[in-house]
Each structure stands twice: as C-alpha cells, then as structure tokens.
Amino acid sequence: MSVCIVYHSETGTTRTVAERLAAAVRGDLIEVKDLAGYSKVGMYLMGAPRAMRGKKADIEPAIIALSGYDAVVVGTPVWAGSPTPAINAAVAALAGIEGKPAFVFCTSGGSPGKTLETMQAMLAGRGADVRGAVALTARDAREPAAVEALVSLVRPLAAGTREAMVSP
Numbered sequence: 499m500s501v502c503i504v505y506h507s508e509t510g511t512t513r514t515v516a517e518r519l520a521a522a523v524r525g526d527l528i529e530v531k532d533l534a535g536y537s538k539v540g541m542y543l544m545g546a547p548r549a550m551r552g553k554k555a556d557i558e559p560a561i562i563a564l565s566g567y568d569a570v571v572v573g574t575p576v577w578a579g580s581p582t583p584a585i586n587a588a589v590a591a592l593a594g595i596e597g598k599p600a601f602v603f604c605t606s607g608g609s610p611g612k613t614l615e616t617m618q619a620m621l622a623g624r625g626a627d628v629r630g631a632v633a634l635t636a637r638d639a640r641e642p643a644a645v646e647a648l649v650s651l652v653r654p655l656a657a658g659t660r661e662a663m664v665s666p
C-alpha cells in the first residue's frame with residue numbers, strides 16, 4: 499500500500515512531523531503552499547481570521563492527485579483553533595479521495611480546538627474513509643518518538659507491511 503502525506507507548514511513544525519512519518523511508513527510527501535505568502539504578523543492578522551471562518555486559500559499545487567495512492571494523511575498547523583486556509587483548500591483539491599482510508603494530524607501550541615474534528619468532517623464530506631486523528635504540540639514535535647502514535651495508526655496500511663498483515 500502506498501501512502502500520500504499532504505501537509506501545510508508555515509514555520510516548519512508540521513513539516514518535521516510529516517517528514518518523520520514519511521520516513522517511517524515510506525510515504526510520499528506533498529507540501530501545500532499558501533500563495534498569500536504571509537509575513538509573521540500577517541499570519542495572525544489575516545491568516546488566523548480566515549482560518550476561523552473556514553476560508554480556502556489559493557494554493558500550490560492547485561490539484562492533488564491521489565490516483566496512485568491507497569491512503570492519505572493530511573497534516574495542518576492549528577490557526578485560531580482551526581485547520582489553516584491552505585489545508586481547507588487542499589482537502590477540496592484532493593482528486594480521487596473517495597473511499598480511501600484517511601488520517602489527520604495537527605501541530606499546535608497546545609490548544610488545538612476543533613481542528614481535528616473539522617478536518618475529519620471535511621474529509622468525510624469528500625467521501626474519505628476517515629480512520630484516525632492525532633494532535634501533537636510543537637514541543638512534542640521536537641521529539642522523534644512523538645510521531646509514533648501517528649506511525650502506529652498509518653503503518654498497517656503502508657508499504658512494506660503487507661507481508662506482516664497476511665502472515666498467520
């Protein structure tokens with residue numbers, strides 16, 4: 499099974515988690531860029547209110563094709579207790595998501611709010627088979643072991659584990 503890890507990261511924390519997960523499950527990474535190109539202040543003044551209202555950003559790539567993948571993981575930073583506008587747009591841009599197993603994660607300062615619930619609902623609304631969700635703090639993300647909760651959810655579906663799954 500092949501896993502696609504789609505994530506947004508403005509300051510690197512979500513990227514670190516996504517990269518560790520990709521290494522552990524031999525997944526492919528797709529980083530979504532918000533074309534707004536926020537400054538540090540702009541993230542709070544413009545990005546956070548947009549996140550709170552569930553807005554979608556203009557993103558690159560504009561379409562994320564999942565046809566070659568068996569499962570998808572979507573990771574977001576928490577902005578104002580919500581997924582980022584880039585991730586709202588990324589979920590809408592997932593082509594071929596219908597029926598596929600999906601997992602979500604977020605990184606935050608410790609108050610993720612309804613971020614995971616919102617992402618799970620968005621993915622379910624796209625027809626994904628949502629299987630699990632993990633919230634990490636930015637502090638957790640500095641510890642390589644912190645990604646284990648996510649790895650143990652995704653690994654049963656990942657490349658190289660098929661033999662383990664079919665063995666008696």
Ligand SMILES: Cc1cc2nc3c(=O)[nH]c(=O)nc-3n(C[C@H](O)[C@H](O)[C@H](O)COP(=O)(O)O)c2cc1C
Pocket residue numbers: 506507508509510511512513541542545546574575576577578579580605606607608609610611635636
């Ligand atoms: C605009 C903005 C809003 C944020 N809102 C929250 C929040 O509501 N709750 C929280 O715990 N952390 C919040 N944070 C902290 C980030 O979620 C946290 O630093 C995250 O790991 C950043 O991910 P990144 O480095 O991948 O961009 C916010 C950060 C920014 C820039």
